[in-house]
Amino acid sequence: MAEPILKWAGGKRQLLDALYARFPESFDRYHEPFVGGGALFFDLEPSAGTINDANSRLVSLYERVRDEPDRLIERLESFEDPESDPDPDLPYAETTQRGRDVESYYYQQRARFNDRPYTGEYDPLEEAALLVYLNRTCYNGLYRENADGGFNVPIGRYANPDWVKRDRIRRASDVLADVEVSNRDFEYVLDVADAGDLVYFDPPYEPMSPTADFTAYSADGFDREDQERLIEVATTLDDRGVNVLVSNSGVTYDRYAEAGFHVDTVDATRAINSDGDGREAVDEVIATNVPEPARLADGQRALSTFEER
Ligand SMILES: C[S@@+](CC[C@H](N)C(=O)[O-])C[C@H]1O[C@@H](n2cnc3c(N)ncnc32)[C@H](O)[C@@H]1O
Structure with a gap:
């Protein structure tokens, strides 16, 4: 498996197992509209699909x-x-x-x-x-x-x-060669995702406190309206038969549950914490439309990655 090239706010390495546990048993293409450092994308090494980020310098680096x-x-x-x-x-x-x-x-x-x-x-x-x-x-x-x-x-x-x-860059280069990379708003995914595909959304989180700066990924913020827009996009994809996985801050729990997604709280320890005072655990949720019986059983991650390639 490949590894991220950059350290990125909101990096998902600690959540990988929890995310894989909610994957469908199989899927066609993989799309990640808020790719950031790409912890899941690089680990998964999908054989086809798209990745995207609003940060143009990040996308240019991946190219x-x-x-x-x-x-x-x-x-x-x-x-x-x-x-x-x-x-x-x-x-x-x-x-x-x-x-x-x-x-x-x-x-x-x-x-x-x-x-x-x-x-x-x-x-x-x-x-x-x-x-x-x-x-x-x-x-x-x-x-x-x-x-x-x-x-x-x-x-x-x-x-x-x-x-x-060096090794990370070479390995990442091979993984990037199999997908399309773009620098757009996340809604592009509505134009590319088909039934049977898997979309993983990891948006900037709503701040948990007024001083938290988890959302400061780029100069333009991601506000409540964007969060609502994301729920609409996730719902449209669900109607279309696309597998959807979303990680988000704990405060969005009810909104995803109301929209009909299966929602679980997971404890994530932030890899990046500006106070330097140890790592603070914060609540995150993972929402998905993949029903439990259709999920990849624990421990099958290596096999599924192998089959996908
Ligand atoms: C939580 S981070 C993703 C972290 C990533 N999963 C990782 O493992 O590093 C969210 C990303 O969304 C991007 N972003 C912000 N607003 C966006 C938008 N409207 N459309 C697409 N990407 C956006 C940010 O630039 C940031 O890289």
């Missing part, structure tokens, strides 16, 4: 990983230690576009990544490499943008940061 993994690895190998001095041959060696002092190589690369709209020639491979580098060297491995769309996470403290991850 580079798919089409030129070795060139991406080469670029990543050329990056320096985050705490070293800025590279005098690259832009922003002294001050950022906002006139702030650039204290280290990390902050120089961050300023380069935030150089949008690009003043020089736009190089998607360089942007992809910067995204991976910053994700692997920043504090808490978090992707967060401020209101202007700037990546604003400070430098992380790692004894030995590994931002190259």
